[in-house]
Every structure is written in structure tokens, then in C-alpha cells.
Amino acid sequence: MTKGKVETGNISDVTRVYLITGFLGSGKTTLLNRIIEKFPKDQKLTLLVNEFGEIGVDGTLVEGDDIDMMEISKGSIFCVCVKTDFIKGLYELNTTVKPDVLLIESTGVANPSDLKKDLKLPIFNDRFDFREQFCLVDAAHFADAYEVYASLEKQIASSSVFIINKTDTASLEKIEETKKIIARFHPAPLFFETTFADIPLERFLELDGGKETLAASLKDSSSGKPKLSDTELDQFLDDLLDSPDLEITPPDMLMSVGYRWNGNDITEIEKIANDLPASVVRAKGFVEDESGMHIFNYVMGDWTIEITDIPRNRIQHKNILVFIGPPDSMAGIETASESGSWESLGVFQPYSEES
Known part of the structure; x- marks a missing residue:
């Protein structure tokens, strides 16, 4: 796990969490940069960028100066291979950084089904408030990839907002086929057909830095609660990894x-x-x-x-x-x-x- 500039500064009581998922090359980092561009300057934003490979590239593509960022490579944050790094990163955010918003960009082969459960682990003291899961869809390639890679089905089933991206590279028939596949998992999916991941972000994020959000930051739910030692945190993670409910088998062998x-x-x-x-x-x-x-x-x-x-x-x-x-x-x-x-x-x- 590598870290960018992760600051403490103003402390918020609740961290709103948004997950950006989607298969490899669908435009996740492009959406991430759009959010960064419009994010209020008076709120604290932290990014957690997850890459599949050992050599990370996406973190370099993140735009903006002085961005608080953690990068986790060598596998999916939702599988056992880097689960420890992910939980430790969240624990640092909970006890030290305490941002207003956490944006998670998952690797393109991730199965994000367990994210909500991870965010509710008792060591986080109810800090994380999961708000939305955006699923980026490559209009030209989704249908073909769906037939081969199981992770796409998991991403669709757990998402709520679907961004049909790169529509300029796909036919209308291909786009309709993609929407029909997604509709199998949702009775009324919310679709945005676009290019360069351009969607009305104000519908989902509190981009005005509203009073309600600022008022919520006045109280710190974790204050007064002792921080776990490294040994205690490692023991918690050992017990978590031994849980029979933990997903160990990855969805796709890549x-x-x-x-x-x-x-x-x-x-x-x-x-x-x-x-x-x-x-x-x-x-x-x-x-x-x-x-x-x-x-x-x-x-x-x-x-x-x-x-x-x-x-x-x-x-x-x-x-x-x-x-x-x-x-x-x-x-x-x-x-x-x-x-x-x-x-x-x-x-x-x-x-x-x-x-």
C-alpha cells in the first residue's frame, strides 16, 4: 500500500463513501477526476485507488494538486489477497484522517459485494456512511466481457447507478444489448449514456458543501475511544481472515x-x-x-x-x-x-x- 498526501486537518464525524466500479478500461479514473474537479474546497476528500497489477498506473492519472490518496495494488481490495491492506487503510482513515468523503476506485476485476459489510466492521465506530455505487460500463466491450468474466455480474448486481460510457464507440444495438443485460439484475436500473463519464454529479454528491454536512462534522463519534495497537489490529485482521464468511476464491483468474x-x-x-x-x-x-x-x-x-x-x-x-x-x-x-x-x-x- 502506498500513500499520497494524507492529511488530518479538520475532523469530520461521518465519512460519506462512494464506490466507483466497472470492468478494466471502462473509464473509472475519468469519473474520479470529474468528481475531484467539482468537489467543494471546504470539505476533505480522500481517494483509495485499487489496481489489479503489481505496477500501478491509475494513481498517476488522478488529476489535482494536494490530493489525499492511498493506493493499493497487487489484487482486489475485496479479496483475501490484499484484504489486510484495505482494512488497515480504512482504519487509518477512521482514526487519523477522518475525511468528509471517501472515493474508492476498485480494480476492474473486483467483486464489491462485501464492501458494505466491511464498512460496518466494529473497529470503524460507525464512521463510514455508504452512499452510492457507480458502475462504469464500456459500451463497446461490455457484452463480450460479460460472457467471460464473472466479476461483471457481481459488479452489476451490487450497483445502483450505471454509466454507459464511451457511447461514441458503440452502435445503438450494442448499447441496447448492454442495457438489457443489466436489467436482468435490476427492475428499474438508472442509466446514463455518455462519453468521458460525464454525468450530473450534483444528483449524487453534496457538491455545495451544505450546512447539514458541516453540522454533522462537529461531533466525532470515535473521540474518547482508544486506538487499537498494531498487535490488536493484526489480531482483529487474523480473526477476520479466518471467518468462514470471507470470500477467498476470486471470481476471475487473471x-x-x-x-x-x-x-x-x-x-x-x-x-x-x-x-x-x-x-x-x-x-x-x-x-x-x-x-x-x-x-x-x-x-x-x-x-x-x-x-x-x-x-x-x-x-x-x-x-x-x-x-x-x-x-x-x-x-x-x-x-x-x-x-x-x-x-x-x-x-x-x-x-x-x-x-
């Missing part, structure tokens, strides 16, 4: 692999993108040539390479691409890399016994 690019011709990026096996669901990263810094985005066969204005000092993993796919795609990714200046950084499987 792996990630990182490759360092040692070339200087951007056409090598284009070639590997075209040569990837069809089973690769996601790839992303920053690459630099003499023309500048580029961001590479790949979602189920569709990809872009675009110049980015993100400052170089914010990019921790330059010239490294992360590829995500099922185990049988790893050999095909390696083959695709053989035609360019690529160096494997190793395969990461968050649900294996070795991880």
Missing part, C-alpha cells in the same frame, strides 16, 4: 505482466498492440520518445497512443507497459514482445499462493 520498453521508435508500441493475443483485456502505461511522453491505452483489442501533459515527475513507471489477461495469454504477450526492444519484468498473479 494475471498481469510488466514489460520495460528500451526502444526509441513509437512504432514498436503500435506493433506490439497489433500483435497481442485477442484474450488480452487491458494494457496501459507511459512511454517516451523524442516527440514527448505518451500514454498507451488498450482495451480488448482497441488501443490508442496519445501525447500526455502529465508532468514527468509524477510518472513513476516510465517506459513500462502493464498487460492483463488470462493465464493462456501470457505466452502470446511474450511472443508479441520479441519483435521489439522489450524486457520482461515478470508475471504477477495476485491470487496465487506465492503472491
Whole structure:
């Protein structure tokens, strides 16, 4: 778990929690940035960004200065592989940071069904008030991914607001097919059809910093209650992980692999993108040539390479691409890399016994 600038400052009694979920490449970080842009300056916002792979990219894409942020990689925060990091992060927010709002961006293969139960654990002293779960849906690729990955069904079943994103890349028939699939799980789903995750956020978030919210922050429910020692917190987590109700088996078996690019011709990026096996669901990263810094985005066969204005000092993993796919795609990714200046950084499987 890595941390950005996490401050204490003004203390709130209740932390309103919003979850942003959706499959890999659906636009979750874009929605996150829209919320950051409109968030009231007089309220404290904390982000918890969860990435599937060992090398994180999404945290770099979060816009805004002085953002309070925790990053958890190497698996889903809702599965046993990083459950400990997630609960410890929430406990720090409960006892030290105490923000007004917590935005959680989950990994694209997460099963978020247990989030509400996690937020009500007794060590949090009723701090977290779960408000809304946004499910981002890639209009062009959702129907195909739904047939293969069980996590999409879990995300749909536990969500309440569905953002059909990237509608400019999909036909009307594809969009209607996507809505029909979602409607199987909800009698009256709330849909927004849009591009760049542009929805009326004021319908769901208290963006005016209203008096009711400020008044609620005057009392601190956890004040006077002793903070658990590290040993006590570890014991609580050990007992939690031993619970028979804990979900241990992940919904989808996916792996990630990182490759360092040692070339200087951007056409090598284009070639590997075209040569990837069809089973690769996601790839992303920053690459630099003499023309500048580029961001590479790949979602189920569709990809872009675009110049980015993100400052170089914010990019921790330059010239490294992360590829995500099922185990049988790893050999095909390696083959695709053989035609360019690529160096494997190793395969990461968050649900294996070795991880």
C-alpha cells in the first residue's frame, strides 16, 4: 500500500463513501477526476485507488494538486489477497484522517459485494456512511466481457447507478444489448449514456458543501475511544481472515505482466498492440520518445497512443507497459514482445499462493 498526501486537518464525524466500479478500461479514473474537479474546497476528500497489477498506473492519472490518496495494488481490495491492506487503510482513515468523503476506485476485476459489510466492521465506530455505487460500463466491450468474466455480474448486481460510457464507440444495438443485460439484475436500473463519464454529479454528491454536512462534522463519534495497537489490529485482521464468511476464491483468474520498453521508435508500441493475443483485456502505461511522453491505452483489442501533459515527475513507471489477461495469454504477450526492444519484468498473479 502506498500513500499520497494524507492529511488530518479538520475532523469530520461521518465519512460519506462512494464506490466507483466497472470492468478494466471502462473509464473509472475519468469519473474520479470529474468528481475531484467539482468537489467543494471546504470539505476533505480522500481517494483509495485499487489496481489489479503489481505496477500501478491509475494513481498517476488522478488529476489535482494536494490530493489525499492511498493506493493499493497487487489484487482486489475485496479479496483475501490484499484484504489486510484495505482494512488497515480504512482504519487509518477512521482514526487519523477522518475525511468528509471517501472515493474508492476498485480494480476492474473486483467483486464489491462485501464492501458494505466491511464498512460496518466494529473497529470503524460507525464512521463510514455508504452512499452510492457507480458502475462504469464500456459500451463497446461490455457484452463480450460479460460472457467471460464473472466479476461483471457481481459488479452489476451490487450497483445502483450505471454509466454507459464511451457511447461514441458503440452502435445503438450494442448499447441496447448492454442495457438489457443489466436489467436482468435490476427492475428499474438508472442509466446514463455518455462519453468521458460525464454525468450530473450534483444528483449524487453534496457538491455545495451544505450546512447539514458541516453540522454533522462537529461531533466525532470515535473521540474518547482508544486506538487499537498494531498487535490488536493484526489480531482483529487474523480473526477476520479466518471467518468462514470471507470470500477467498476470486471470481476471475487473471494475471498481469510488466514489460520495460528500451526502444526509441513509437512504432514498436503500435506493433506490439497489433500483435497481442485477442484474450488480452487491458494494457496501459507511459512511454517516451523524442516527440514527448505518451500514454498507451488498450482495451480488448482497441488501443490508442496519445501525447500526455502529465508532468514527468509524477510518472513513476516510465517506459513500462502493464498487460492483463488470462493465464493462456501470457505466452502470446511474450511472443508479441520479441519483435521489439522489450524486457520482461515478470508475471504477477495476485491470487496465487506465492503472491
